[in-house]
Amino acid sequence: xxxxxxxxxxxxxxKHFGRLHVLKGVSLDVxxxxxxxxxxxxxxxxxxxxxxxxxxxKLDGGRIEVNGSLIGYRERKGxxxxxxxxxxxxxxxxxxMVFQRFNLFPHRTALxxxxxxxxxxxxxxxxxxxxxxxxxLARVGLAEKRDVYPGKLSGGQQQRVAIARALAMKPALMxxxxxxxxxxxxxIGEVLLVMAELAHEGMxxxxxxxxxxxxxxxxDRVVMMDDGRIIExxxxxxxxxxxxxxxxxxxxxxxL
Amino acid sequence: MTLVAAVDWHILWQRIFHPDHVFFDALWKTIxxxxxxxxxxxxxxxxxxxxxxxxxxPARLLSGLYVLLFRGTPVIVQIFFVYFGANLLxxxxxxxxxxxxxxxLNGAVFAGIVALAVNEGAYMREIIRAGIDAIDKxxxxxxxxxxxxxxLAMRRVVLPQAARVIVPPLGNEFNNMMKTTSLxxxxxxxxxxxxxxxxxxxxxxxxxxxxxxxxxxxxxxxxWSVIQAQIERKLSVSERGEELSFRERLAQAWSPVxxxxxxxx
Numbered sequence: 001x002x003x004x005x006x007x008x009x010x011x012x013x014x015k016h017f018g019r020l021h022v023l024k025g026v027s028l029d030v031x032x033x034x035x036x037x038x039x040x041x042x043x044x045x046x047x048x049x050x051x052x053x054x055x056x057x058k059l060d061g062g063r064i065e066v067n068g069s070l071i072g073y074r075e076r077k078g079x080x081x082x083x084x085x086x087x088x089x090x091x092x093x094x095x096x097m098v099f100q101r102f103n104l105f106p107h108r109t110a111l112x113x114x115x116x117x118x119x120x121x122x123x124x125x126x127x128x129x130x131x132x133x134x135x136x137l138a139r140v141g142l143a144e145k146r147d148v149y150p151g152k153l154s155g156g157q158q159q160r161v162a163i164a165r166a167l168a169m170k171p172a173l174m175x176x177x178x179x180x181x182x183x184x185x186x187x188i189g190e191v192l193l194v195m196a197e198l199a200h201e202g203m204x205x206x207x208x209x210x211x212x213x214x215x216x217x218x219x220d221r222v223v224m225m226d227d228g229r230i231i232e233x234x235x236x237x238x239x240x241x242x243x244x245x246x247x248x249x250x251x252x253x254x255x256l
Numbered sequence: 257m258t259l260v261a262a263v264d265w266h267i268l269w270q271r272i273f274h275p276d277h278v279f280f281d282a283l284w285k286t287i288x289x290x291x292x293x294x295x296x297x298x299x300x301x302x303x304x305x306x307x308x309x310x311x312x313x314p315a316r317l318l319s320g321l322y323v324l325l326f327r328g329t330p331v332i333v334q335i336f337f338v339y340f341g342a343n344l345l346x347x348x349x350x351x352x353x354x355x356x357x358x359x360x361l362n363g364a365v366f367a368g369i370v371a372l373a374v375n376e377g378a379y380m381r382e383i384i385r386a387g388i389d390a391i392d393k394x395x396x397x398x399x400x401x402x403x404x405x406x407x408l409a410m411r412r413v414v415l416p417q418a419a420r421v422i423v424p425p426l427g428n429e430f431n432n433m434m435k436t437t438s439l440x441x442x443x444x445x446x447x448x449x450x451x452x453x454x455x456x457x458x459x460x461x462x463x464x465x466x467x468x469x470x471x472x473x474x475x476x477x478x479x480w481s482v483i484q485a486q487i488e489r490k491l492s493v494s495e496r497g498e499e500l501s502f503r504e505r506l507a508q509a510w511s512p513v514x515x516x517x518x519x520x521x
Contacts, residue, residue, distance in 0.1 A: 054401055086405060089404060092401055093402070103392070103394040104398075105398070120412055121403045
């Protein structure tokens with residue numbers, strides 16, 4: 001494995017919220033085209049960890065690199081100083097994020113949501129952005145909803161538009177923060193299907209989710225977090241057949 | 257009924273249905289002072305609201321002091337201070353009798369617009385701040401995760417949504433503004449209240465003069481409330497993404513009643 005194959009390199013990531021020690025040294029490498037599922041009980045730090053990856057949260061220690069460049073900080077004489085807002089923003093353009101609550105822009109149609117950042121952040125010409133957005137909406141199965149406002153879409157449709165919106169930036173890495181846990185059970189499948197297709201097409205993905213069906217179908221690796229640490233990692237089969245850690249067994253017995 | 261007999265119906269009729277050109281000048285003055293003061297008030301309020309969110313603490317402090325000072329003192333005091341006080345304080349006549357470069361704008365009118373705008377800005381800051389706070393934090397996070405800077409996210413994502421929250425209270429502010437312009441009479445601006453007072457001084461008919469000017473304020477605020485309702489309807493339509501006809505809205509309002517009727521039967 002050459003160094004250029006590593007998309008994400010997180011080393012000893014530390015994070016506190018006040019006196020609460022949320023991340024106690026998380027290290028994780030993710031290779032190109034790999035899909036990693038992060039599971040773990042609530043409060044284990046999984047969401048905080050992926051929010052650190054695109055610097056929605058500051059780090060208290062450790063470092064995160066995406067495609068070899070340090071995220072959110074600048075190195076000066078061996079010390080890390082927070083980077084400028086502009087250059088953090090530029091780094092975020094290569095990291096797509098899908099949120100639990102979709103966070104679509106309610107005042108813009110599905111198509112306008114998708115072209116917003118390419119046009120106004122990357123400076124892509126409007127006609128080109130529209131053509132690409134139409135292709136992306138077709139890919140998530142929502143071509144005919146291009147002129148519909150988010151308020152008129154179901155939760156599953158909104159989340160698929162949100163995925164298209166993130167993909168429109170042509171990111172090197174996609175982060176999914178519990179993408180299906182705010183959805184009605186009957187529409188979870190359509191979102192997972194889009195995500196599985198994306199994984200099979202070779203997108204590099206980190207997915208915080210308890211959907212073990214998705215993990216079995218699409219993940220290359222599963223990571224179990226508990227109390228701010230990664231306590232076990234392996235293939236999905238490993239987790240289904242022979243989890244080692246006691247906490248992992250307990251947790252899986254609850255969600256499976 | 258001696259009281260009713262004392263009313264000079266002819267004057268009342270004249271003031272309401274056959275106002276003279278002096279009145280129309282005054283009416284125009286009331287309208288353009290209100291619009292200008294509200295416009296600059298919104299700009300000042302927006303600037304102060306953005307300063308309040310700044311990372312630079314003196315900007316936040318300045319914004320806080322501004323609201324403290326201008327919400328905490330009477331607007332009439334502010335009007336007098338701007339018109340009379342600023343002149344003495346700075347040693348220059350900020351508001352000469354006519355400001356030539358503004359097309360012969362009366363100095364008192366100019367001072368009045370400045371005072372009302374600065375006062376209004378303090379209230380608008382609070383309204384705009386509440387509008388921005390009402391927008392879900394997830395919106396800003398989504399914008400940032402797409403590579404937007406704070407400034408771009410504000411302009412493209414947060415403020416357009418906050419505008420919808422701000423419009424109803426902004427409409428009320430403008431309603432207030434039209435009535436507050438009457439205070440400019442005290443620095444010699446002949447808007448419609450000033451006009452009524454001049455007429456009263458000539459004919460000693462307070463009931464007729466002030467009743468008719470009250471009616472004209474009522475006309476202004478009523479016309480505005482119709483415009484405001486139209487703006488609000490338009491905004492809520494574009495958020496829903498479709499327009500409902502009057503019949504459809506009536507049907508919507510009626511359906512719970514129908515459902516209740518079916519349940520009861």
